[in-house]
Amino acid sequence: ILNVEQSPQSLHVQEGDSTNFTCSFPSSNFYALHWYRWETAKSPEALFVMTLNGDEKKKGRISATLNTKEGYSYLYIKGSQPEDSATYLCAFDNYGQNFVFGPGTRLSVLP
């Protein structure tokens, strides 16, 4: 059974703060690591698909890094805004199998 962990479970930050959270996954049989944002009352939405060790992806104020050898990925949000409030999910893609999702990090950005 594949184990994907995320920390912290929840996070409260002030508007303007920068923050980051972690996704840990098995370092063997790696194919890709996905990040999704899930806002309340909406569907999860893909942020990044990361495949290469050392990969760094950026979308506006959000960026992510990947270390496949040690099995972790970081998601960074620079200058958090209230609209960034959501649950951030990572999903381990073990090629040929299904996606295994982590439990998520719930971010609340206070104005």
Place this chain on the structure above:
Amino acid sequence: GAGVSQSPSNKVTEKGKDVELRCDPISGHTALYWYRQSLGQGLEFLIYFQGNSAPDKSGLPSDRFSAERTGGSVSTLTIQRTQQEDSAVYLCASSLDLNEKLFFGSGTQLSVL
């Protein structure tokens, strides 16, 4: 349609009744996944379909759960003799191909009384 469509959006049923949940994926997407999220839990994999291959049913929690995908498009998830622990948000997602990013529907909130 433009996105993944799920119906109904909400379903309240009595314990012991059967329910059927529907998912209409994005046109042309070959892979289709069902997940569920119970209160306070993460996304739990149920089943996925890829093209004409046999589905991966390894996540179905019991034989009361079944799913089919007709014509490589619409999928239905059926839960027979529902139990209270089946209460959850059931999410469907599709992707262009296996291992591509997922596009999720808005989910079906199932409540079993």
